[in-house]
Amino acid sequence: MSTVRPITFGPQVCARLNEGATREWLVPDGVGGYAMGTVSGLRTRRYHGLLVVAGDTPASRHLGLASLDPVVTLPSGAVVRLGVHEWADGAIAPAGHRLLAGFALIDGVPRWRWRLGGVVIEREIAAVHGRPAVAIVHRLVAGGPVRLTLEALCTWRDAHGERTAAGAPPAVTATADGCVVENAYRIRGPGFTPGGEWFRDVRHRTEDERGLTSAEDLWYGGSFHVDLPAPGDIAEVSAWAGDLDDPPPPAGPAVVAARTRNRAVVLAASPADETQATLALAADAFVVRTRNGPDVVAGYPWFGSWSRDTMIAYEGLFLATNRAEQGRELLRAYAGTLSEGMLANTADTGAVEYNTVDGTLWFLHAAGRHVAVTGDDDLAAELLPALRDVITYHLSGTRYGIRTDPADGLLRAGAQGKALTWMDARVDGVPVTARAGKPVEVNALWINALATVLELSARTGIPPGTAERACPQAREGFARLFPAPGGLLHDVVGGSGEDPVLRPNQLLAWSLPHAPARPGRETLDRLGSALLTPLGPRSLAPGELGYSGRHRGTPAERDRAYHTGTVWPWLTGPWVTALHRVGASGEDVLTDAEAHLSEHGLGSISETADGDPPHRATGCPFQAWSVAEHLRARRL
Missing domain, CATH: 2.70.98 (Beta-galactosidase; Chain A, domain 5)
Incomplete structure (x- = not known):
């Protein structure tokens, strides 16, 4: 062991x-x-x-x-x-x-x-x-x-x-x-x-x-x-x-x-090596028991639970560590918070909020991965009606202008003063990166969600509903509108025009199980030369307008830098998965993070880091999705 x-x-x-x-x-x-x-x-x-x-x-x-x-x-x-x-x-x-x-x-x-x-x-x-x-x-x-x-x-x-x-x-x-x-x-x-x-x-x-x-x-x-x-x-x-x-x-x-x-936790995760064992124990810190059942702490010391973070981290925290039963309980509880096709984002503030365009789609991804890994068709049958409702609401429209465009089947979102994607920082109520329109990773998640409903429908024999006709149209619309020069993808389309800014969000379009696009190795190398650091991808390429290489200072200064150059280690997971899709191992990318296990939050991986060298860690020193995505990627 x-x-x-x-x-x-x-x-x-x-x-x-x-x-x-x-x-x-x-x-x-x-x-x-x-x-x-x-x-x-x-x-x-x-x-x-x-x-x-x-x-x-x-x-x-x-x-x-x-x-x-x-x-x-x-x-x-x-x-x-x-x-x-x-x-x-x-x-x-x-x-x-x-x-x-x-x-x-x-x-x-x-x-x-x-x-x-x-x-x-x-x-x-x-x-x-x-x-x-x-x-x-x-x-x-x-x-x-x-x-x-x-x-x-x-x-x-x-x-x-x-x-x-x-x-x-x-x-x-x-x-x-x-x-x-x-x-x-x-x-x-x-x-x-x-x-x-x-x-x-x-x-x-x-x-x-x-x-x-x-x-x-x-x-x-x-x-x-x-x-x-x-x-x-x-x-x-x-x-x-x-x-x-x-x-x-x-x-x-x-x-x-x-x-x-702690030794028993590691043994139950069946780690292949010392690093996986360390990450398995790190993952245990984020899985907590509350009065409502199992939940996920997004990061220590100041975060509570956030639905988006929980669902992004789900596969690494629960499936890669052999906690499927706890995960099943969590998914069922979260399904009970769905309203108008949206997942609640509640626990960190203590109030019920529905304020993300992608958190719900990550929930569908987590449910799909749970069933694919565990073969739990009973859970698939239980959740599928609610998942079909999510698709129906997103097709017809729900909060914050979230709805599909009938012209291309893609999902658009945007509302004044709201930042609905994971790049959600605001300063004085104004989004730093609003990304209104059709963000690339949101539509990758949308197509992945449609395909997940079709997949679960095939497993259970329950009709897929509107997803059956929506999925092909969305795939065709994505293939037509998102490609950018050099094999890259636009970050946002359908807002104020195509956005060629170089961000890492396109990684989701290449790495999700039902990804709508496939990268070339040369494309990943080109993206890596601009974004990749030893702790993961930057959120914006150096040289782009508004790039900030230091995630420091007052709360407002830090929020401005949060998604304008700051490194996000959780994106290492999509990066390595995309490399696997083109026949590369990504081992060198994962190895870079091993030294970090003894640099900041001991035995764990930080929330963020400076975009500029030496990429000093910032944010929470112990972050759930950072640990989870490194652990998941190491098990590919």
Whole structure:
């Protein structure tokens, strides 16, 4: 069996903030919450913490336990602080990262190792899968005896915001084995002593880079104390939300259980090699259980569920990892949100929205792939009536001007102030890339959807309805209107005229199962020379009007760059699939991403990257469709 690639760093990374603080680890709890931080131990984001709890949806999270700072009293009586904090004036104090001998991420469990002369102490952190709970274990590995103090810095706030000393401090109630904070979460550990003061102006340097508020105040809730006389002795601390009277297992066994579960997840995915094993475990982070059943977190640390992202990621997350039963449950639940032929895009905002032209078509693609891979004709028969309704609504018209053009059978869409394709960024309510008309990937998905309904109809014997006559017309219309010079495809037709701008969207027209076009190898090479980077294709070619090579700055600046040159690793999947269609392996493209597994979000693949070299990763460091499409492409 292939196992997950261990990711390890020595002091040259751990003890240098410019290195260790840019590499992030994630421990998900399986219900939308997580623990997250950096290799160095410095909290660089407002989202970093040891207990981040999901609410009614995975996106409505609260930060609870921000950090648990170790303080070691050595046999000599010297006191050494191992925590790391940055303050508003730029000072780093304490600077425990300087004593880090190493960091390792093994089977999804992060481990730190500090050397204090002859004393060595390790820390491990794991989530308790299926509930909002975290286990933290400190172990004396060498030397001793030592006295270990663990200082709990607490808050209870929306994960997207800050809490300061301008308001009331968090209410902390002592218990027999720790404390309860804000009646929202509980911390359990040895020898608790209440605290009671603000740590003011804690700085999050990454939020500075993102043009957001970068300082907050944390409440010193109290400390835990334990003697560690000899190597092998441990200190166990747990924190959990939900039912505060139902404690999780002790921290030591919880860490062992987490590692065992992660190995089982990888084994169930039957990976062919170490990289596939790493990606299979990365995929597990995004599949969560909510009160409505299984769902997908689009990215950590700030996204919840988005229908489009879920359906693009579906094959990689569920079918490439042997989670078909969970996937089946998810598809049935999402089918229940269809309205006027459109799939709801709901969970990240907490309100029902129908605001994409392609999310529904990706749903049909996901359903088709599920049936093709699993042979689940019962699900095909159950979903087919709803899928036929989708086709009917798209033919006659639905929200936002989404309807087929009777002249060519192609799908058009557009509404004032709306960005309906996956290139959906807006600044001050104005779409950056509106793409009104007939976008190339939307029509590739439309033809793929029509063919999928025909295919499912053939499997089940249920008549296909309007898809039977619509599919040939759409294919002919696509072949007539989309070809551009040099074997490329126009990005949009039928809007203000043909759009020759060089974007990667045409990859979908060459890579979907029922793709309406076939590329030449020379065409892919030409496109690659303009768009391809080590982390995937750019969203716009350099030299095109409006190209932005840096995805940086304020929210508005980042949104302007989002689809105007920024690299999107998820597009590597369509790229490699298109290469397969012309007899090439795409192995070189996939190999480029392997180094990234230890560069940013450890063991995972980022949402985006700068278009210009060195293509520094941006956006969420852990992104579902990026991981899913790399995993799917590796199984071709």
